[in-house]
Amino acid sequence: MMYKMDANVKKAIMLVTVIMMCMLPHILSKSIMTIVCSIMGYLIIAGALNVINGYSGQMCFGIAGFYCVGAYTMAILMNTFHVSFWIGIIPSGLFAAIIGALIAIPTLKMKGMFMAMITIGFSEVMRLIALNWTSVTGGTMGIKGLKAPMFFGLKTSGASRYYYIYLATVLLFLFSTDRVIHSRIGRAWMAIREDDMAAKSLGISLNLYKIINFMYGAFWAGIAGALLAPYKTYIDSAYFTLDEGFNILSMVIIGGQGTLAGPFIGVTVYQFLVEGLRFAGVWRYIACAILIIAMMWLRPQGLAGNSESVLAGKKNRSRSFIKLPEVFSLDRTFGTRRLGKANIG
Amino acid sequence: MNELMLEAKGVSKIFGGLTAVDQVDMKVYKGDIFGIIGPNGAGKTTFFNMCTGFYTASKGKLFFEGKDITKMSSDRIAQLGITRTFQNIKLFKYMNVLENIAVGFHINTCSNVFDAVFHTKRYKKDEEHVMQKSMEILKKLGLQDYAYMMAGKLPYGIQRKVEIARALAVNPKLILLDEPAAGMNPMETDSLMEFIRLLNKDGYTIILIEHDMKFVMNLCNNIMVLNFGKKICEGTSEVVRNDQNVKEAYFGKGLTRGIA
Ligand SMILES: Nc1ncnc2c1ncn2[C@@H]1O[C@H](COP(=O)(O)OP(=O)(O)OP(=O)(O)O)[C@@H](O)[C@H]1O
Ligand SMILES: [Mg+2]
Numbered sequence: 001m002m003y004k005m006d007a008n009v010k011k012a013i014m015l016v017t018v019i020m021m022c023m024l025p026h027i028l029s030k031s032i033m034t035i036v037c038s039i040m041g042y043l044i045i046a047g048a049l050n051v052i053n054g055y056s057g058q059m060c061f062g063i064a065g066f067y068c069v070g071a072y073t074m075a076i077l078m079n080t081f082h083v084s085f086w087i088g089i090i091p092s093g094l095f096a097a098i099i100g101a102l103i104a105i106p107t108l109k110m111k112g113m114f115m116a117m118i119t120i121g122f123s124e125v126m127r128l129i130a131l132n133w134t135s136v137t138g139g140t141m142g143i144k145g146l147k148a149p150m151f152f153g154l155k156t157s158g159a160s161r162y163y164y165i166y167l168a169t170v171l172l173f174l175f176s177t178d179r180v181i182h183s184r185i186g187r188a189w190m191a192i193r194e195d196d197m198a199a200k201s202l203g204i205s206l207n208l209y210k211i212i213n214f215m216y217g218a219f220w221a222g223i224a225g226a227l228l229a230p231y232k233t234y235i236d237s238a239y240f241t242l243d244e245g246f247n248i249l250s251m252v253i254i255g256g257q258g259t260l261a262g263p264f265i266g267v268t269v270y271q272f273l274v275e276g277l278r279f280a281g282v283w284r285y286i287a288c289a290i291l292i293i294a295m296m297w298l299r300p301q302g303l304a305g306n307s308e309s310v311l312a313g314k315k316n317r318s319r320s321f322i323k324l325p326e327v328f329s330l331d332r333t334f335g336t337r338r339l340g341k342a343n344i345g
Numbered sequence: 346m347n348e349l350m351l352e353a354k355g356v357s358k359i360f361g362g363l364t365a366v367d368q369v370d371m372k373v374y375k376g377d378i379f380g381i382i383g384p385n386g387a388g389k390t391t392f393f394n395m396c397t398g399f400y401t402a403s404k405g406k407l408f409f410e411g412k413d414i415t416k417m418s419s420d421r422i423a424q425l426g427i428t429r430t431f432q433n434i435k436l437f438k439y440m441n442v443l444e445n446i447a448v449g450f451h452i453n454t455c456s457n458v459f460d461a462v463f464h465t466k467r468y469k470k471d472e473e474h475v476m477q478k479s480m481e482i483l484k485k486l487g488l489q490d491y492a493y494m495m496a497g498k499l500p501y502g503i504q505r506k507v508e509i510a511r512a513l514a515v516n517p518k519l520i521l522l523d524e525p526a527a528g529m530n531p532m533e534t535d536s537l538m539e540f541i542r543l544l545n546k547d548g549y550t551i552i553l554i555e556h557d558m559k560f561v562m563n564l565c566n567n568i569m570v571l572n573f574g575k576k577i578c579e580g581t582s583e584v585v586r587n588d589q590n591v592k593e594a595y596f597g598k599g600l601t602r603g604i605a
Contacts, residue, residue: 176462183461184454184471191437191448198435201397202515203423203452216458 021167025160033159037231039271040166041224044173046251046263048220051177053249054257055186056213057193059116062103062123064245066218069096070225071235072130075143078230085149089226096222097215099126104214108207123245130237142236146229162231169227173220178260180216189213193258250292256302265303347374349411350519350550351396351427356405357574358391365391367574368405373519373567378545379552380565382585384594387571389554390432393521396552397429398422409519424452426518430508430525432554438497442488442507445496446479449514482510486540501528506537513544520544522553526560538564562586570594 025033049063070092077088103122107115130137137143148157149165156162180186188209191199196206229235247270255266270288277284295302353371357364366388373379381389394400396407398419406415414422437445454471461468483489486506491499496507505525512520525541526534534557541564545551555561561568562582570578570585572594578585585591 179464180458180461183458183468184451184456184475185458185461187444187448188451190440191451194437194439195435197399197419198431198437199448200399200419201423201429201431201435202449202511203420203428204448205420212458 018171022164025163030158030160033163035271035275037159037163037166039267040163040170041228041231042248042251042267042271043170043264044166044227045221045224046248046255046267047173047177047260048217048224049248050252050255050257050259050263051189051220052213052217053252054259054262055181055193056189056210058210058213059112060119060214060217061116061249062119062121062126062245063217063221063248064240064242065103065119065123065126066096066100066221067225067228067244067248068123068126068130068237068240069099069218070222071229071239072137072143072225073222074226075146075229075235076136078146079143085230089223092226093219093222096225097219100214100218101211103218104211108210120242120245123240123242127237127240127242130240138236140236142234143229144234146233146235148230148233157233166227166231169223173223174260177220181260185209185212190258247288250288253292253302254295256304259302259304262302262304269303347376349373350375350377350409351552352408353392353396354406354408356392356395356402356407358388358395358400359403364574366395366402366571369569369571369574369576371569371576371579373550373552375518375550376545376548377550377552377567378541378565379550380561380568381552381554381571382556382558382561382568383571386573388574389571390523391574392571393429393523393552393554396422396521397427423515423517427521428512428515428517428519429521430505430512430523432523432527434501434504434508436496436504436508436511438495440496441493442496442499442510443479443483443492445507445511446482446514447475449511450475450478451515453514453516479514482513485513486510502530502533505529509540517549519550519552522551522555524554524556526555526557534560 024036028036045063045067048066049060052058052060052063073092073095074085074088077083077091078085103119107118110118131139133139134141148155148162150156151165154161156165181189188199188204191202191204192206192209200206228239232239251266251270252263253266254269255264256262269291273287273291274284277287280287349372351371351373353369356366356369356371358366369388369392371379381392383389391400395402396414398414398417398421402415406413408414409422409425409427412425414425414427417425437448440448454475456465456468456471459465460471480489483492486509488503488506488510491503491507496504499507505528509520509522509525522541526537529537538560541551541553553561553565562585566581568578568580568582568585569576570588570591572590577590577594578588580588
């Protein structure tokens with residue numbers, strides 16, 4: 001049985017967390033804020049990937065492609081068309097979502113590794129377009145001179161200030177995704193993940209809901225890209241390599257797919273590992289690789305994943321080595337919370 | 346006569362060299378409880394799979410309320426009003442019972458991503474509908490106590506019931522039950538029988554596959570017998586019980602004709 005928290009207690013915890021998050025730039029040094037900002041960016045994109053791989057059980061390995069589309073859309077809108085950041089952000093996400101639909105449609109009938117291959121290919125195609133379409137994307141030179149936006153006269157440049165844009169977006173992402181997951185749409189996604197035949201027998205159109213799922217994930221990946229461009233003030237195709245895609249995938253796997261908390265834990269663990277082992281040079285990535293292998297072996301559902309889930313694999317259902325408090329698994333499925341209000345008698 | 350609901354016209358399914366279903370004709374009328382029986386491997390499940398779009402018939406045609414559903418996808422067929430349960434129970438094992446049923450309401454609700462994010466009126470109406478109707482269905486099947494239990498951990502008999510509950514959530518016109526009494530004890534079987542009668546009274550048309558003869562004979566107003574993919578007999582329980590072909594299919598020629 002799942003542990004249920006009192007709604008008010010939960011709200012209070014959330015409020016305190018948000019206030020603490022708002023204070024962070026006043027507490028932490030600028031160099032740490034840079035890491036925090038990159039964590040925030042990854043939170044959005046890992047969360048987006050988690051919607052695709054975790055909630056509807058597809059195998060998208062090419063999330064960096066959507067990240068790339070969003071970032072370049074924003075950079076081009078700002079640089080070439082002089083559109084303000086605030087106006088450009090939604091179109092960047094939407095454009096990534098459209099590309100998402102274009103990728104989803106030909107892969108509808110594919111599963112597992114086949115889908116993984118196609119999405120890997122897509123990701124590389126996006127990067128190569130960015131690298132070679134010099135007249136639009138600046139080619140190897142990238143796009144320079146992007147400016148962090150003004151917010152009612154306040155500057156947002158620099159990690160300590162831009163952090164608030166990231167924070168707001170992360171909160172918005174969580175808010176929106178939580179609501180979608182706890183709706184008819186989220187239920188359809190999870191039904192497809194758990195048993196696609198049963199889902200079909202209930203009238204759920206696999207095609208439609210896979211497309212919606214891809215578009216939703218791609219939208220937020222695009223938004224993450226759109227935030228990246230003005231933050232870095234400069235982008236080129238090197239930000240969107242396959243390696244980056246695999247890093248993001250690793251974070252999702254480590255944290256636990258199919259939970260909202262999973263990507264948070266995954267991103268944080270991964271980033272601190274990478275930053276903490278900086279002295280080891282490129283060798284530190286071996287630590288990450290070992291961590292992933294260990295995770296696959298010991299806890300395939302991820303740190304925050306529920307040991308009783310389709311994602312846990314057969315072998316580990318009853319013996320998970322790392323026991324986390326149940327509170328992390330609260331949002332594994334959709335109904336318990338909202339449907340839980342009803343009185344059965 | 347009642348109106349025709351599901352009609353099969355010379356339906357066959359061929360897997361490589363094996364003809365699993367061979368030229369089967371069937372007519373199911375509104376209000377029927379229609380039984381399909383036959384020895385193991387007779388092609389009963391394969392026939393269900395064609396009626397619900399999981400397989401496409403190799404030959405012949407299927408009509409639901411006059412519409413040709415032979416080549417339709419299973420989700421389209423479900424939307425038209427046919428749902429089913431599976432012989433090897435296909436619940437969402439890692440969701441609780443209530444969540445399983447909530448998924449069943451998919452086609453009776455209509456909110457989209459936008460509604461979900463902004464909690465529009467439509468979303469609230471949908472969720473309320475799901476909640477209220479799920480409770481009704483749970484009560485109807487006596488599953489209240491299991492509402493928050495993980496579906497995959499329940500005893501088989503209960504899982505079968507949950508699967509029926511989920512099918513009811515779709516609000517179909519026709520329900521196909523593949524061995525609904527398998528894994529149930531005699532008491533559970535009897536209560537299931539009562540329940541199916543009740544459903545039938547509520548206006549659902551039912552087709553069921555079952556190996557439990559008492560169950561089928563007591564419940565069904567019309568029975569079709571398949572053997573090696575072919576229809577060998579059709580009629581009321583009286584007719585089927587006394588049919589020579591049926592006896593032979595189940596007991597072999599030697600036994601029924603008394604030839605030593
Ligand atoms: N996808 C498939 N590919 C090949 N052969 C199949 C397939 N599905 C079923 N068959 C074969 O078709 C025949 C009929 O199988 P089916 O499952 O319909 O029998 P059944 O009447 O439901 O039997 P049971 O009472 O054991 O459930 C069997 O010989 C089976 O091996
Ligand atoms: Mg069968």
